Amino acid sequence: MLKIEMADVLAILALCAPYLIALGIAIVIGIVxxxxxxxxxxAKRFLVRGQTxxxxxxxxxxxxxxxxxxxxxxxxxxxTGSGTISDETSAEAMKVAEEVAQEGIVLLxxxxxxxxxxxxNINLFGWASSxxxxxxAGSGGINELYPIVSLSEGLxxxxxTVNEDLATFYNEYTSERPEMxxxxxxxxxxxxxxxxxxxxxxxxxxxxSDVAVVVLSRMAGEGHNDMPHDVGEVAxxxxxxxxxxxxxxxxxxxxxxxEEDMVKMVTENFxxxxxxxxxxxxxxxxxxxxxxxxxxxIWAPGPGNIGFNALGQIxxxxxxxxxxxxxxxxxxxxxxxxxxxxxxxxxxxxxxxAVEGMNFGKPEIxxxxxxxxxxxxxxxxxxxxxxxAEGLINYEETVQYPFGHGLSYTTFTQEMGxxxxxxxxxxxxxxxxxxxSVAGKEVVEVFYNPPYTNGGIEKASANLVAFDKTKTLxxxxxxxxxxxxxxxxxxxxxxKGAKAYVLEAGxxxxxxxxxxxxxxxxxxxxxxxxIVYDGEEGRSSDLLTxxxxxxxxxxxxxxxxxEDGFANFEEATAAPxxxxxxxxxxxxxxxxxxxxxxxxxxxDDEMPTTGADNGMVLADLRGADYDDPRWEKLLDQMSVDExxxxxxxxxxxxxxxxxVEKVNAVDADGPAALNNNFTKAGSVGFxxxxxxAATWNEExxxxxxxxxxxxxxxxxxxxxxxxxxxxxxxPFGGRNYEYYSEDGVLAGKIxxxxxxxxxxxxxxxFMKHFALYDTNxxxxxxWSNEQAIREIYLKPFELSVKEGTVDALMVGWNFxxxxxxxxxxxxxxxxxxxxxxxxxxxLTDFFRNNGHGFMNADMALANGVDAMLSxxxxxxxxxxxxxxxxSVKQMRNASKNIMYTVVNSWVYEDGNVEVGMKPWQKxxxxxxxxxxxxxxxxxxMIYRKSRKIANKN
Numbered sequence: 001m002l003k004i005e006m007a008d009v010l011a012i013l014a015l016c017a018p019y020l021i022a023l024g025i026a027i028v029i030g031i032v033x034x035x036x037x038x039x040x041x042x043a044k045r046f047l048v049r050g051q052t053x054x055x056x057x058x059x060x061x062x063x064x065x066x067x068x069x070x071x072x073x074x075x076x077x078x079x080t081g082s083g084t085i086s087d088e089t090s091a092e093a094m095k096v097a098e099e100v101a102q103e104g105i106v107l108l109x110x111x112x113x114x115x116x117x118x119x120x121n122i123n124l125f126g127w128a129s130s131x132x133x134x135x136x137a138g139s140g141g142i143n144e145l146y147p148i149v150s151l152s153e154g155l156x157x158x159x160x161t162v163n164e165d166l167a168t169f170y171n172e173y174t175s176e177r178p179e180m181x182x183x184x185x186x187x188x189x190x191x192x193x194x195x196x197x198x199x200x201x202x203x204x205x206x207x208x209s210d211v212a213v214v215v216l217s218r219m220a221g222e223g224h225n226d227m228p229h230d231v232g233e234v235a236x237x238x239x240x241x242x243x244x245x246x247x248x249x250x251x252x253x254x255x256x257x258x259e260e261d262m263v264k265m266v267t268e269n270f271x272x273x274x275x276x277x278x279x280x281x282x283x284x285x286x287x288x289x290x291x292x293x294x295x296x297x298i299w300a301p302g303p304g305n306i307g308f309n310a311l312g313q314i315x316x317x318x319x320x321x322x323x324x325x326x327x328x329x330x331x332x333x334x335x336x337x338x339x340x341x342x343x344x345x346x347x348x349x350x351x352x353x354a355v356e357g358m359n360f361g362k363p364e365i366x367x368x369x370x371x372x373x374x375x376x377x378x379x380x381x382x383x384x385x386x387x388x389a390e391g392l393i394n395y396e397e398t399v400q401y402p403f404g405h406g407l408s409y410t411t412f413t414q415e416m417g418x419x420x421x422x423x424x425x426x427x428x429x430x431x432x433x434x435x436x437s438v439a440g441k442e443v444v445e446v447f448y449n450p451p452y453t454n455g456g457i458e459k460a461s462a463n464l465v466a467f468d469k470t471k472t473l474x475x476x477x478x479x480x481x482x483x484x485x486x487x488x489x490x491x492x493x494x495x496k497g498a499k500a501y502v503l504e505a506g507x508x509x510x511x512x513x514x515x516x517x518x519x520x521x522x523x524x525x526x527x528x529x530x531i532v533y534d535g536e537e538g539r540s541s542d543l544l545t546x547x548x549x550x551x552x553x554x555x556x557x558x559x560x561x562x563e564d565g566f567a568n569f570e571e572a573t574a575a576p577x578x579x580x581x582x583x584x585x586x587x588x589x590x591x592x593x594x595x596x597x598x599x600x601x602x603x604d605d606e607m608p609t610t611g612a613d614n615g616m617v618l619a620d621l622r623g624a625d626y627d628d629p630r631w632e633k634l635l636d637q638m639s640v641d642e643x644x645x646x647x648x649x650x651x652x653x654x655x656x657x658x659x660v661e662k663v664n665a666v667d668a669d670g671p672a673a674l675n676n677n678f679t680k681a682g683s684v685g686f687x688x689x690x691x692x693a694a695t696w697n698e699e700x701x702x703x704x705x706x707x708x709x710x711x712x713x714x715x716x717x718x719x720x721x722x723x724x725x726x727x728x729x730x731p732f733g734g735r736n737y738e739y740y741s742e743d744g745v746l747a748g749k750i751x752x753x754x755x756x757x758x759x760x761x762x763x764x765x766f767m768k769h770f771a772l773y774d775t776n777x778x779x780x781x782x783w784s785n786e787q788a789i790r791e792i793y794l795k796p797f798e799l800s801v802k803e804g805t806v807d808a809l810m811v812g813w814n815f816x817x818x819x820x821x822x823x824x825x826x827x828x829x830x831x832x833x834x835x836x837x838x839x840x841x842x843l844t845d846f847f848r849n850n851g852h853g854f855m856n857a858d859m860a861l862a863n864g865v866d867a868m869l870s871x872x873x874x875x876x877x878x879x880x881x882x883x884x885x886x887s888v889k890q891m892r893n894a895s896k897n898i899m900y901t902v903v904n905s906w907v908y909e910d911g912n913v914e915v916g917m918k919p920w921q922k923x924x925x926x927x928x929x930x931x932x933x934x935x936x937x938x939x940x941m942i943y944r945k946s947r948k949i950a951n952k953n
Contacts, residue, residue, distance in 0.1 A: 016067050019063050019066055019067050020063075022063060023059065023060060023063045026055075026056060026059040026060075026063075027056055027059075027060075030052050030053070030055065030056040030059075033048065033049075033052045034048075034049050034052055034053075037049060037052075041950075042949050043946045043947070043949040043950035044946070044950075046942070046945065046946045046949055047942060047943065047946035050938075050939075050942035050945070050946070051939065051942060054935055054938055054939055054942070057931075057935065058935055061928065061931055065924065065928065068924060069921070069924075083681075083713075083714050083715045083716035083717075084681070084714065084715070085683055085711050085714045085715060086714060089710055089711055089714055090146065090683070090684050090711070092707065092710075093683065093684050093686075093707040093708075093710075093711055094305065094306050094684055096686075096700075096703050096704060096707045097304050097305065097306050097307060097684060097685070097686045097687060097704075097707075098306050098307065098309055098310055099700060099703070100307070100686060100687050100691060100692055100695060100700060100704055101303045101304070101306070101307030101308075101309070101310035101311070101687045101691060102310040102313065102314070102319045103322050103323055103441070103469075103694075103695040103697055103700060104323045104687055104690075104691035104692060104693075104694040104695040105298060105299065105300045105303070105307075105310055105311055105314055105321060105323050105691065105694070106298070106299040106300075106321065106323035106324060106325055106405075106406045106694050107296070107297075107298055107314070107321040107323070107406060107407040107408070108285075108297040108298065108299050108325070108329070108401050108405070108406070108407070109288065109294075109295075109296060109297040109401075109407070110295070110296045110297075110407050110409075111295035111296065112295065113211075113272055113274060113295035113296045114274065114295075114296045114298075114314075114315060114317075114409070115314070115315060115316055115317025115409060116160075116211060116315055116316060116317070117316075117317055119160075119209065119210075119211050120159065120160055120161055121160070121161050121162075121163070121208050121209035121211070122155060122160050122161070122162050122163070122209055122211055122212075122213055123162075123163045123166060123205045123208060123209050123211065123212045123213065123270070124151070124152060124155075124162055124163065124166055124167065124213050124215060125166065125212055125213065125214045125215070125262060125266050126170075126191070126214050126215040126216055126259075126262060127170045127173060127174075127189075127190045127191045127192065128215045128216060128217035128278055129151055129152065129166075129167070129170065129213070129215035130150075130151075130152070130167050130170040130171055130175075131170070131175065131177050131190075132150065132151040132215065132217060132278050132308070133217050133218075133219055133278050133279065133301075133302050134148060134302050134303065134304060134305070134307075134685065135302040135304060135672050135673070135685055135688055135737070136219075136220065136221045136222070136280070136302060136672070136688060136735065136737035136738055137219070137220070137221020137222060137223070138221045138222025138223065138735075141221065141672065141673070141675075141685075142302075142304055142305060142672050142673040142685025142686075143673055143675055143680075143682040143685065145680075145681075145682045145683075146305050146683075146684045146685070147305065148305050148306075148685075149305065149306050149307070149308045149309055150308060151215065151276075151278070151308045151311065152167060153308065154307075154308030154309045154310070154311050154312040155308075155311070155312040155315065156312070157309050157312055158309070158312025158313050158315065158316040158318060159312075159316055160312060160315070160316065163204075163205055163208045163209070165201060165204055165205070165208075166201070166205060169192070169197070169198075169201055170192065173190065173192045173196075174190050177190075177219070186235060187227075187228055187231065187234050187235065187236050187252060188235075188236055188237040189218075189236075189239075189245065189256050189258075189259070190239065191239050191245075191256065191258040191259055191262060192239070192258075192262075193239055193240045193242075193258055193261065194258075194261040194262060194264075194265045197265070202265075202269055205269070206269055206270070210270060210271065210272055211270070211272045211273075211274070212266050212269070212270040212272070212273050212274070213273075213274045213275075213276055213315075214262070214263060214266055214273060214274070214275045214276070214294075215276045215278055216255075216259060216275065216276070216277050216278065216279070216283065217277075217278040217279050218252065218253065218279035218280075218281055218283060219279070220280070220281060220733070220734040220735070220736070220737065221734060221735070221737075222734065222735055222738075222776065223734060223776055225734060225775075225776060225777070226342075226343075226730075226732045226733055226734040226775055226776055227251075227252040227253065227281060227732040227733075227734060228251065228252045228732075229251050229252075229342070229343055229732065230248070230249055230250070230251065231245070231246035231250055231251065231252055232244075232246060232247075232248045232249070232250070239256070239258040240258065243257055244257065245257045245258055245259075251333065251334070251732070252732065253281060253282070253283050253284055253333060253731060253732065254283075254284045254333075255283075255284075255287060260287070263275075263287060263291070264291075266293075267291040267293040267294065270293060271293050272293070272295060273291070273293045273294045273295065273296075274294075274295070274296040274297070274298065274315070275288055275294055275296070275297045275298070276297075276298045276300055276311070277297070277298070277299050277300065278300050278301065278302075279301060280301040280302060280688055280690040280736050280737035281731045281732060281733070281736050281737075282327050282328070282329045282330070282731045283329075284329075284330070284331060284332065284333060285297065285329060285400065286331040286332075286400060289400075298311070298314070298315075298321075299323075299325065299694075301687070301688050301690045301691050301694075301737060302672070302687060302688040302690075302691070302737055303687045303688075303691065304672060304673070304684070304685040304686045304687045304688070305673075305684050305685040306684070307687045307691070317409065317438075320408055320409045320410060320438055320439060320440035320441070321406065321407065321408060321409070322406070322408060322440060322441040322442065322443065322469070322695075323406045323691075323694040323695060323696075324404045324405060324406035324443050324445070324515070324694060324696050325401055325402070325403055325404060325405050325406060325515075325694060326403070326690055326693035326694045326728075326740060326741035326742070326743070326746060326747075327380065327403060327690075327728050327731065327741060327742045328380050328381045328384060328399060328401070328402060328403045328516070328742065329399070329400045329401035329405075330384070330398055330399055330400060331397070331398060331399075331400055332398075333730075333731060333732075335398070336383075336730075337374065337375040337378060337383055337560055337569070337572075337573045338373075338374070338375050338379075338573075338729060338730050339573070340374075340573055340574055340575040341371060341372045341373070341374045341375075341573070341575065341576065342371065342729070342730045342732065342775075343371075343775075344369040344370065344371050344774075344775045344777065344780050345369055345370060345371075345576065345579055346367045346368065346369045346579065347367075347368045347369060347370060347579060347580065347581045347586075347781075348579040348580055349580050349581060349586060350367070350368035350581055350586065350589065351367060351368075353367075353368050353589070353591055353593065353594070354366065354367035354368070355367075355591065355592075355593070355779075355852065355853030355854065356853075366777070366778045366779050366852065366853065367779065368581070368589065368591075368779050368781070369777075369779065369780050369781065370576075370581070370780065370781040370782070370783060371774055371775065371780060371781070371782055371783070372555070372557045372576055372783045372784075373557075373559075373729070373772075373782060373783060373784035373785075373788060374557060374558065374559055374560060374572050374573055375559075375560045375572075375573070375788075376458060376559040376560050376561070376784075376785055376787065376788045377458050377459075377460060377787055377788045377791050377792055378458075378460065378560055378562075379727065379729055379742060379788075379792050380403060380728065380729075380742030380743060381402060381403035381404075381462060381516040381517075381742065381743070382460035382462065382463065383460075384398060384399050384402075384516075384517075385460065385461050385462035385516055385517060386459075386460045386461045386462070386562060387566060388517075389461040390562060390565040390566055391565055392565060392566045392569065395517065399517070402515040402516045402517040402518070403464075403515060403516040403742065403743065404443075404445050404464070404513065404514070404515040404516050404696075405514075405515040405516075406443070406515075406694070408436075408438075408440050408442070409436070409438045409440065410434055410435075410436030410437065410438040410439070410440045410475070411434075411435045411436040412432055412433065412434055412435060412436075412440075412442040412473075413432070413433045413435055414430055414431070414432050414442070414444060414512050414520045414521060415430065415431045415433075415521060416428060416429075416430055416511075416512050416520075416521035416522065416523060417429035417430070417431070418523065419510060419523045419525055421487065421525075424486055424487045424488065424540070425484055425485070425486055425487070426484065426485055426486070426487055426510070426525065427482065427483070427484045428482075428483055428510075428523065429480050429481070429482050429483070430444045430468075430480070430481045430482075430483060430512055431478055431479075431480050432444065432470050432473065432478060432479050432480075432481065433473075433476075433477070433478040434473040434474065434475050434476060434477050434478075435475075435476075436475060437475050438475065439472050439473065439474045439475065440472065440473065441469055441470050441471065441472055441473070442469070442470050442473070443467060443468070443469050443470075443696040444467060444468045444469070444470075444481055444483065444512055445464065445467050445512065445513045445514070445515070445516075445696075446464070446465050446466040446467060446483055446485075446510065446511070446512055446513075447462050447463060447464055447465065447510075447511050447512075447513050447516065447519075448463050448465050448490050448508050448509065448510050448511070449461050449462060449463070449508070449509040449511070450463070450490055450492065450504070450506070450508050451504055451505070451506025451507055451508065452562065453504070454562075454563055454564065455563045455564075456504075457492045457493075457494045457497070457502060457504065457787075458492070458561060458562055458787060459492050459562070462513075462516050462517075463490075463745075464516070464743050464745045464746060465485050465489055465490065465510075465745060466483050466484075466485045466745075467696055467745075467746065467749070468481045468483065468698075469695075469696055469697045469698075469699075486540065486541070487503065487525075487527075488501065488503065488531075488533065488539045488540060488541070490503060490508055491503040491531070491533060491539070492504070492787070492791070493546070493786065493787045493790045493791055494787070495548055495551075495554075495785060495786035495787045498532050498534060499534070499547050499548045500532055500533050500534035500538075500545065500546060500547055501532075501533040501538075501539055501546060502530060502531070502532050502533070503527055503530065503531040503533075504527065504530050505527050505528060505529050505530045506526070506527060507524045507525070507526050508524070508525045508526070508527065509522050509523075509524055510522060510523050510524070510525055511523075533545065533546070534547065541802055542835050542836070543834065543835060543836070543837045544830070544834040544835045545835075546790070546831075546835055548786055549786070549826040549827070549830055549831055550784075550785075550786045550789050550816070550817075550826060550827075551786065552585075552817050552818075553782075553783060553784060553785075553786070553789065553816050553817040554783065554784070554785045554786065555582075555585075555783035555817060556582060557783050557785075558571055558572045559572055559785050559788075560572040560573060581781075581818065585817065585818035586818070588818060588819070589818050589819070590819060590820070590823060590854075590859060591779075591853055591854045592850070592851055592853055592854060592855070592856050592876055593853070595856060595858070595859060597856075597858045597879075597880035597881070598880075598881075599858075599859075599862075600858060600859070600862035600863075600886065600890075601881070601884050601886040601887065602885075602886050603885075605884075605885035605886045605889055606885055607885040607888060608635075608636070608885070608888050608889055608892050609636040610636065610638060610639055610640055610888065611637070611638075611639050611659075612633075612636035612637050613637070614633045614634070614636060614637055616630065616633055616634045616637060616660065617634075617660055617661040618634065618657075618660045618661055618662045618899055618902075618903050618908070619661065619903065619908055620634070621634060621899075621900075621903055622903045622904060622908045623904065626839045626900060631896055631900075634660055634899075635892050635895065635896055637659045637660055638657060638659050638660060638892070638895060639659060640882050640883065640888060640891070641882075642657050642658070642659055642895075643888070643891040643892060643894075643895045644878055644879070644882050644891060646662075646867075646894075646895055646898060647857065647861070647866065647867055647868060647877075647891055647894050647895065647898070648857065648868055648870060648873060648877040648878045649868075649870060649871065649872075649873065649877075650843060650867035650868060650869065650870070650898065651846075651847065651868070651869045651870045651871035652666065652667050652668065652669075652676075652678070652869070652871060653665060653666045653667055654667070654718075654719075654867070654898055654902055657895075657899075660899070662899055662902065662903075663902075663907060663908075665718035665719065665902045665905065665907050666715075666716055666717050666718060666719075667717065667718060667719035667720070667721060667766070668712065668715065668717040668719070668720060668721065669721045669722075670682070670683070670720070670721065670722060671688075671689055671721075671722035671723050671724050671738055672685050672686050672687070672688055672689070672738075673685035673686065674708065674711055674712055674715060674717060674720070676715065676717070681715055683708070683711040683712075683715070684711075686704060686707075686708075688737040688738065689723065689724065689725075689737065689738055689739055689740045690736065690737055690739075690740065690741075692704060692740065692750060692754070693740035693741045693746055693747060693750050695750075696746070698749055698750065698753045699753070701749075701750045701751075701753035701754045701757070702753040702754070702756060702757040703757060704754055704757060705753060705754035705755060705756060705757020705758040705759075705760075705765075706757035706758070706760050706761060707757075708720060708722070708754075708757070708758050708763070709757060709758035709759070709760060709761030709762070709763040710761050712758070712761070712763045713761050713762060713763060713906050717763065718762075718763065718764065718902060718905045718906065718907045719763065719764050719765075719766060719808060719901075719902075719905070720758055720763050720764070720765050720766065721766045721768065721810060722754075722765060722766065722767075722768070723740075723751045723754050723755065723765060723767060723768075723800075724738040724739050724767075724768050724769065725739055725740055725747050725748070725751045725767060725768070725796040725797065725800065726739045726768075726769055726771075726772070726773050726774075726793075726796075726812075727739070727741075727742060727743075727744060727747065727792055727793050727795075727796065728740075728741060728742040729742070729774070729793075733774075733776070734775075734776040735776055740796070744791070744792055744793070744794075744795025744796045744799070745795065745799070747795075747796040748795055748796035748797070748798065748799025748800060748803070749799060749803065751767065751796055751799070751800045751804060752799050752800050752802075752803040752804030752806075753804070754804075755767065755800055755804035755805070755806045756804055756805070759805070761906060762905045762906025762907070762909060763905065763906065764806075764807050764808045764840070764901050764902075764904075764905050765804075765806055765808060766808040766809055766810045766843060767797060767800045767804075767806050767808070767809045767810070768809060768810035768811075768812070768845070769810055769811065769812035769813070769814075769845060770797055770809045770810065770811050770812060770821065770827075770832075770842075771789075771793060771794055771797060771812065771816070771821060771827060772784065772789065772793045772812070772814060772816060772821070773812030773813065773814045773821075774814055775814075777813070777814075778813045778814075778852055778854065779813070779814075779815060779820075779852075779853075779854050780813075780814045780815060781814070781815040781816075781817060781818060782814055782815065782816060782817075783817060794831070797809075797832075798836055801832070801836040801837065801838045802836060802837070806838070806840070807838075807839060807840030807841070807900070807901045807904065808840050808841050808842075808843065808901050809832075809838075809840075809841075809842050809843070810842075810843050810844070810845055810869070811828075811842060811843065811844050811845060811865055812845060813845050813852070813855075820854055820855060820859070822842075822844060822855060822859065822860045822863060822864075822865040823859040823860070823862075823863050824863060825862070825863040825864055827864075828842060828863050828864025828865060829863065829864040832864065833864065839897075839900065840897060840900060840901040841866045841867055841894075841897045841898045841900070841901045842864060842865045842866050842867070842897070843865070843866065843867045843868075843869055844860060844865060844867070844868050844869050845869060846869050847868045847869045847870040847876075847877055848870060848874070849870055849872055849873065849874025849875070849876065849877060850874055850875070850876050851868075851876035851877065855868075855876065856876040856877075857876065857877055857878055857879045858879050858880055858887075861879065861887070861890035861891065861893075861894055862890060865894075866893075866894035866895075866897045866898055867894065867898055879891065
């Protein structure tokens with residue numbers, strides 16, 4: 001859950017300063033009057049002082065009202081309105097959350113130890129066993145409003161007994177997990193050194209059980225840094241004064257020295273060892289190959305409030321695991337093609353453009369920086385599979401657990417039927433049979449390997465194109481799943497030649513796999529002649545034919561190519577030689593400090609109609625087409641100030657608009673748990689997005705979305721700041737737990753179903769962070785080629801629009817090339833709206849009142865962003881010239897997009913619309929009336945008292 005930072009408080013105080021100054025002056029004047037009148041006759045002195053005191057009270061009340069109904073209005077409204085989730089809905093959500101964990105926890109390795117059918121006692125080793133991770137940090141975290149099932153409780157609930165002596169030992173070492181939040185990121189990994197384990201503790205553990213479970217975790221979250229590439233460069237408290245946990249140059253996703261020692265100690269004392277990795281970012285777990293005692297490995301990222309029950313159920317055998325990895329586990333991250341190009345580097349020639357921001361009340365400098373996406377389309381498994389096919393790497397020595405890998409307690413066969421085509425749609429059946437002795441579910445993974453011409457369009461040798469999951473199959477039971485996808489989905493984007501999607505001639509090997517590397521069965525689909533999707537013959541899923549929109553974003557970067565077996569690997573993947581942004585880009589690098597607010601104004605524009613009396617209300621347009629001409633009549637009724645306020649103050653809500661009877665609609669954070677940051681209301685926490693993706697179950701993703709939608713509606717929340725779906729380009733991403741996968745098809749289809757689920761309850765989802773958001777930070781320029789942008793990084797968003805019909809999105813803080821993504825009209829308008837058909841509102845990420853120094857309303861509205869995620873007024877979230885015809889046109893369009901989204905939510909369902917004042921405003925007016933009456937009575941009493949004093953004297 002987010003916290004209010006000092007910068008917010010200071011900004012609000014600045015807005016309130018004129019009112020507070022006026023109040024101070026009034027009080028001083030009142031005090032002076034009270035002092036000056038001390039020599040008056042008693043009756044007059046009493047009257048003057050009494051009336052002055054009442055006047056001071058009146059002024060205080062008036063100014064309090066001006067502040068409350070002025071600069072503080074939005075914050076008060078957000079802090080006073082919230083619904084309550086029913087116990088029944090929460091209970092149902094917990095069932096779905098547990099089901100997600102049951103299908104999303106992945107059994108990576110098993111040498112027959114699991115399930116623990118004949119074992120009841122378990123030793124839990126590792127400090128994380130007593131202090132596990134339940135989610136991430138920041139807006140994607142879970143709250144503490146609902147009971148949280150710990151790892152040990154999950155095992156106990158499954159019938160196991162855990163060694164409490166070990167738990168006591170770890171909690172005595174420390175029971176506090178180092179803070180990981182937006183405000184502070186502590187990378188310390190508490191772990192008792194081996195020499196601190198008492199001999200009797202180890203002997204007692206051996207007597208207690210012959211099974212040891214080693215738990216390791218890695219925490220990250222929303223903040224300003226990804227996981228450290230060199231732990232020696234960050235704040236880290238070592239567990240011993242006798243050695244360092246990490247040597248110079250060692251990264252965060254390898255074992256610390258204390259962890260290594262602990263694993264060795266456990267394997268020396270136990271023959272049956274299970275390793276549980278409790279983290280969303282793929283750890284280097286090659287150490288498990290070194291110990292024959294480690295017989296099973298489980299991946300259990302943040303399971304939310306109740307998900308550890310599923311871990312216990314899987315270990316006991318009550319639940320048969322069916323999860324598959326959403327990312328690739330490799331032995332050595334430093335050999336990946338992105339290794340030298342994933343940490344942001346500052347531009348040396350733009351150092352003078354650094355801006356000062358605030359982080360938990362402390363000044364922090366955000367400087368222009370950059371990352372080169374040098375690997376092009378070869379991200380995750382697409383690199384490893386293709387590099388192996390080209391002989392660049394030894395696959396078995398490089399990849400430990402492939403993408404899509406996951407084991408079961410039973411066995412399955414999959415048989416692929418013949419592929420048929422009908423009007424560009426490919427169809428085939430897959431027969432799945434449970435050939436083992438335990439009931440379970442199985443995933444069907446469909447990949448294609450396209451024909452590749454040396455030196456031609458870049459293509460990976462393995463590409464996920466579809467997937468499905470069976471029902472629970474009893475031993476011997478079979479199920480036939482029908483797979484369908486469009487031929488054009490196998491087209492590659494040619495950014496150099498055709499500047500369009502191209503389906504080249506040749507043989508396309510379509511396979512069903514057990515993971516990205518292991519083919520179970522395959523068929524060949526042949527294309528006789530190339531198909532170029534250009535001109536009027538674009539892809540059927542596009543409204544406007546795709547062509548190059550991001551040539552500038554490629555920059556001056558050498559990209560990895562498959563040509564001649566990745567001959568340019570060393571050159572392409574080297575660290576950048578220059579930290580200088582070329583002048584052609586530097587001269588057009590926009591921050592608020594140098595932005596020309598007239599840049600997008602056109603003096604030839606005609607002023608639109610405002611303030612008309614057409615007798616329409618927003619409710620009239622519920623269900624209307626986006627292009628319905630009645631929208632123009634409705635928009636004619638709005639005043640310039642109403643449009644300005646609607647756009648500028650859309651942080652965690654969209655404001656009411658009196659002229660069209662648009663109601664206030666609340667939006668809330670939380671992919672894993674709904675969190676109202678102002679009322680502190682919230683929902684039960686689901687497993688993190690990585691776990692949802694690892695289910696490979698679109699129907700379950702739909703149920704997850706429906707649960708979030710139902711809970712949101714009961715909380716009076718209309719918009720949900722989720723799902724987040726940026727690509728896991730690197731495993732070190734601080735917010736990878738909040739994103740789904742390294743693969744866009746898996747992420748996109750899971751996200752699309754999540755969005756549809758929430759929409760079934762009338763809740764609109766803000767897919768985020770659009771697009772190519774990286775390093776958890778601000779003002780980071782991402783350079784990538786058009787093919788990678790389209791095939792890799794935009795893919796989840798594209799599927800969310802086309803299949804999920806999403807109608808809201810949140811824009812990232814990053815730059816695409818040399819400009820903030822919100823200032824890229826090709827992205828925000830041409831691709832998003834014109835090509836894909838997105839209809840709805842686009843919102844900035846957290847804006848504050850100053851746009852963090854690089855976002856402002858003028859650049860946003862001119863390029864396709866509609867609303868500022870701000871809760872108080874400021875200069876940058878308002879257009880500079882609200883009365884210019886261009887500004888009014890832009891505000892009018894943005895207002896339409898906002899209202900189109902809101903009117904089609906549950907807020908405008910029959911009987912739900914409540915127009916007029918907010919409850920707190922009604923209460924405030926009632927208090928004002930009472931106070932007014934008291935002041936009147938007081939004035940009368942003071943007057944009468946003064947008369948009595950005069951008569952007495």
